[in-house]
Amino acid sequence: MATGRRLRRLLGGPQATLEAAPPQPGAGRGSVAERSPPADAATARGAVYVNAFRPLEPSFSSTALRTHPLRYDALRDERTRPAEEFLVNSRLRRGDVEFEASVAAYFTQPAADVPPLVGHEGRRGVAQVALPPSVPLRLAFDETVARRRSGRTYTGDPMTLAYLATILRVAYGITGRAGDLALRATPSGGGLYPVDVHVAALRVDSLLRATYVFDPLEEALWQTGGEATVDALLGSVAAPDEVVMTSSATALVLLVARPWRGMRKYGARGMRHVFLEAGAIAEHVNLAAAALGIGSVDSSSFYDDEVHEALGFDGVFEALVHAQVLGVPD
Numbered sequence: 556m557a558t559g560r561r562l563r564r565l566l567g568g569p570q571a572t573l574e575a576a577p578p579q580p581g582a583g584r585g586s587v588a589e590r591s592p593p594a595d596a597a598t599a600r601g602a603v604y605v606n607a608f609r610p611l612e613p614s615f616s617s618t619a620l621r622t623h624p625l626r627y628d629a630l631r632d633e634r635t636r637p638a639e640e641f642l643v644n645s646r647l648r649r650g651d652v653e654f655e656a657s658v659a660a661y662f663t664q665p666a667a668d669v670p671p672l673v674g675h676e677g678r679r680g681v682a683q684v685a686l687p688p689s690v691p692l693r694l695a696f697d698e699t700v701a702r703r704r705s706g707r708t709y710t711g712d713p714m715t716l717a718y719l720a721t722i723l724r725v726a727y728g729i730t731g732r733a734g735d736l737a738l739r740a741t742p743s744g745g746g747l748y749p750v751d752v753h754v755a756a757l758r759v760d761s762l763l764r765a766t767y768v769f770d771p772l773e774e775a776l777w778q779t780g781g782e783a784t785v786d787a788l789l790g791s792v793a794a795p796d797e798v799v800m801t802s803s804a805t806a807l808v809l810l811v812a813r814p815w816r817g818m819r820k821y822g823a824r825g826m827r828h829v830f831l832e833a834g835a836i837a838e839h840v841n842l843a844a845a846a847l848g849i850g851s852v853d854s855s856s857f858y859d860d861e862v863h864e865a866l867g868f869d870g871v872f873e874a875l876v877h878a879q880v881l882g883v884p885d
């Protein structure tokens with residue numbers, strides 16, 4: 556009965572108190588067992604015990620009564636859950652007038668003129684580097700897919716600029732036109748292309764060790780930073796060389812999102828489009844690298860705030876969403 560009363564008190568009964576452990580048989584005067592623990596230790600022990608028995612029900616299917624505490628316990632617990640909340644907040648629901656009106660506006664003038672203007676931003680860096688012609692990819696598609704592997708070890712040898720140009724064009728280059736609209740290798744929600752492909756050139760022949768952004772319309776790279784930017788970027792990588800040999804890589808491909816390009820039309824659902832587009836670009840990079848015999852690996856091992864500081868992004872309106880490492884395979 557005493558144990559039951561103590562449990563009820565610990566679980567939050569009307570007169571809940573925290574009791575000290577009783578003295579152990581045979582314990583001498585002044586022993587640890589004889590003394591009550593400090594109040595803070597007793598409180599911590601009681602909190603751990605109570606939390607260990609705290610029920611959490613992730614489903615509402617068992618009852619039609621959904622009190623606010625139940626919703627809080629099922630969806631949030633004590634903490635926020637931003638990943639799940641993103642899925643909930645970006646759902647498309649029938650009868651969403653705001654969503655429908657926002658999308659419909661893009662089929663009227665002047666909003667219909669926006670997609671053809673995407674990419675026409677003028678000067679985007681301190682210098683422009685024209686890209687050489689691409690290297691023909693003669694490997695069959697099925698063989699390219701079969702050959703694709705995550706390559707994490709590299710020789711430290713350089714890669715040619717022509718190889719890098721080929722990878723960038725396959726990933727996000729212009730492949731055709733529909734009137735004034737430039738069509739790219741990767742599909743994009745509404746043709747708004749909210750993802751930019753940045754490159755940190757580490758060992759690329761005839762290219763300075765610096766950071767660049769790919770301009771698909773001009774088929775060029777704009778230099779956005781120098782060696783100090785590259786060093787700061789490498790310092791933000793979380794994975795050690797034992798996992799991915801970044802120190803021996805030829806280049807880093809950085810997929811940088813400007814989500815409001817798509818969210819102005821699609822709202823929170825536009826963020827889903829950003830991630831889908833980044834994934835498609837990344838796979839094109841991997842397949843092009845495989846066809847060229849270049850090693851590639853997808854990596855999320857970077858400290859976001861440090862990357863954004865290095866590249867001069869605010870992390871919200873312009874943010875790194877994915878990265879890839881390229882290198883000559885060992």
